[in-house]
Amino acid sequence: MSMNEFYTLNVNGQSMQVQDSWVGESLLYVLRERLGLPGSKGACEQGECGSCTVLLDGQAVCSCLVMAATAVDSTIVTVEGLDAHGAELTDVQDAFVQQGAVQCGFCTPGLIVAIHHLLDENPQPSELEVKEAISGNICRCTGYGRIFAAVEQAVAVRKASHTS
């Protein structure tokens, strides 16, 4: 396996060099093992679980299914790079804490990214739209009830901040 790929990725607003890598490496692997960004989680490695969700050019995708070297000239945002507008947590992260939407926590980063993507595109989603938006993120602990409650809280907080 030749380790001869050198390229630059734009991650969370920073230019990051990838050196001596193999062409087949996934974006998830490169983020975690080469760029020191372990927020995106690896579980199924086949796009079934959504734990590795990142934003690639503004679209939520599974980073395990993106060949990292194809992501040059793209904008990548991981859970570490979501804009909290100066606060410690983003509104969605805060809602997860407040509503107890976290149990083991493994799926949480992927859900946080997917929900940010949803609310940025559609600030007032219907219940069905929320369900469809997170249909690619599997949580085996919560039963999703508290996750839906967290989305509801985030929607309400955003709405209040826009009207105030």
Place this chain on the structure above:
Amino acid sequence: MIVAKNLEAALFALREHDDARVIQGGTDLMVEINFNHLKPTTMVSLRHIPELRTITRPDSNTISIGSGVPYSQLEIEPVASVLPALAQASRTVGSPQIRAAGSLGGNLGTCSPAGDTLPVMFALDANIHLQSADSQRTVSIHQFMTGVKRNVKRQDEIITAVDFPIIDGWQGYSKVGVRNAMVISVASACLVADHESGDVRLALGSVGPTIIRCRETEQWLKDNTSLTRNSVISPDIAREFGARASRECSPIDDHRSTAQYRRHAISILAARLLQKAYA
């Protein structure tokens, strides 16, 4: 890794490197790589080629969709109202994350019998554009897919676009799987009712080595009805149509389902689609 910025560069790279493989969204190929089933040496990325992401109307009866257009774009306008069956099929693919990355050309490149957009292409008699550095050709979908994950595309060729005829009529796609999201089809069907010709066309997925066009069932319907836009399908005709379709497919038992269940599912899907087409 060769990240091509235009089609010409990608075709040139494929001609120069006979070990090269193309990658668009990566949603199929990366699974193979992550599980060590494939060790690529030279890759040509098509992600940044704008020519492959266009949707055009070469003439008033045709819509041409670039191979790099992701499912998430096929679910919405301007595709959804012209090709509702393609929009429906695309919406059933994987999850939002998969649909944002996976593409129409990728579905053709992988050519799985469970590929959700393939029955739509078979029912609409779509044409596939293939291009290499030295040549280009257009192949009917019926000639393109030759077996389970097999097609006539050569290593040096790129699938550039798919032409779909725009019909005056009804079209729909249905699929059976274990749940609504993240599901690879157990059985699927696309039905097109062409009101201009009076023809009904039916294509089935996941119930044979290729997508199956039910030519005998279609002929039976033509011989036993004279369908117009305002026809109503009797329950007996619908049931018989479904039963004939289920006999025309050749499903197997595998980890996803059984041949017996798949035949049953096809009989129901085909009958329901026919009734919906004339409801």
